[in-house]
Amino acid sequence: MRFWLGGYTADMGGSASGIGMLLAGAADDASAGGALTFAGEVATTDSPSWLAPHPGSLTVAPGDVVYAALEARQQVQAFRRTGGATFVPLGAPVAAGEAVCHVAVSPDGRFLVASCWGDGRVVRMELDAAGRPSSPVIAPAAVDPYGPDAGSEPVRAGDIDLAAAARALREAAGEEYAHLVPDHDRDEAEGSEGAGDEASLRPSRAHQAAFLPGGLIATTDLGYDVVRFWRDGGRGLRQVQQVALPQGSGPRHMVWHPSGHLYVVTEYSCELFVLAPAADGTWNLIGGTSLGAGTLPGDSAAELAASRDGEFLYAGVRGSNTLATLRVRGAGEYVEPVALVDAGVDWPRHHVVVRDILLVAGQLSNEVASLTLDVRNGVPGRVRHRTEAPSPTCLLPVR
DSSP: OEEEEEEOOGGGTOOOOEEEEEEESSTTOSSSOSOEEEEEEEEEOSOEEEEEEOOOOSSSOTTSEEEEEETTTTEEEEEEEEETTEEEEOSOOEEOOTTEEEEEEOTTSSEEEEEETTTOOEEEEEEOTTOOEEEEEEOOOOOOTTSTTSOSSOOOBTTBOHHHHHHHHHHHHHHHHGGGSOOTTHHHHHOOTTHHHHHHTOOOOEEEEEEOGGGOEEEEETTTTEEEEEEEOSSSEEEEEEEEOOTTOOEEEEEEOTTSOEEEEETTTTEEEEEEEOTTSOEEEEEEEESOTTOOTTOEEEEEEEOTTSSEEEEEEETTTEEEEEEEETTTTEEEEEEEEEOSSSSEEEEEEETTEEEEEETTTTEEEEEEEOTTTOOEEEEEEEEEOSSEEEEEEOO
16 A cells, blocks of 8 residues: 655755655555555655645546645645656645645645644635646634633633533542543632733644535634634635634644544643534534543644544654544543553654554654554554654555
């Protein structure tokens, strides 16, 4: 099986030279369980830290066009496949924003959304019939719900008082599981002296966009602790709602679940939160949990992925270099930690699940490793295969 590899080049302190190719077994294998091999570069470019495929259309075959977030250059570049393992630029790069770190393409291939970590921009770009991006339009800026103008009332996310919810969850969980409930009532007890000064210095940091069913688009802002929901207006994005997560949590990446829930992993607090739509279509924060008791001070969560059947979620944790396994319970509204295991790499920046195999990119150890998932409890086992790969930051399965 083949994967395109995004990575950091010298302009971001990395050792990659562009977009690379990873083989898991033979190139035409349907599974990713075979030996891993870094097969070299398929396109030369500067720090393509995130890759996203064109979904395919009447004029573009699925996967023949790939978009790269050129993080240091603050641009999005499209690449067209010219052979089994070669790409050439498709059109000129398009300006996005400072430290553009993510690209998501609409299911119909009409436009893409770029997220910029450095300046918080969310940018819509039109795609022509060939998949070439153009006409960037910056979406309205996020509003910090914890900023100096937010008021003195307790901030509620989706009409939930997080402090009260934490107390109720801890009481319901009992003494044995109380430590798994996030301590969102601690700030209430300690008071908020000085919070205004700290909040005024918080920067907006957009990090991911996800296309949800029904034409809705969700984006994260880990600087302002919000998830925003949008509709496409044809020439730009129209915000319809903003949901606040706990202050300082840092929502980074999301996974939409077939149950209709949206799971959000937080970079700073190493937690997972559950969002759900109400009958009127508005989204609410309905629950959350830590990634596990083994996370350490200074850890930062990275990617979030789901198992093939949606029963388990996997979050990468940089610092302690672990992978958190969480089980989806109920009708999708509950998520509980199962295990925290060694990721087998240094700085697990990104991972993907292919059937019963989890592949993880170790940005700082310059390698990709594969781990087998236990079919009984969903937990990744020991490293099955590994290969050297230069500063990998993104794994994209080749269609």
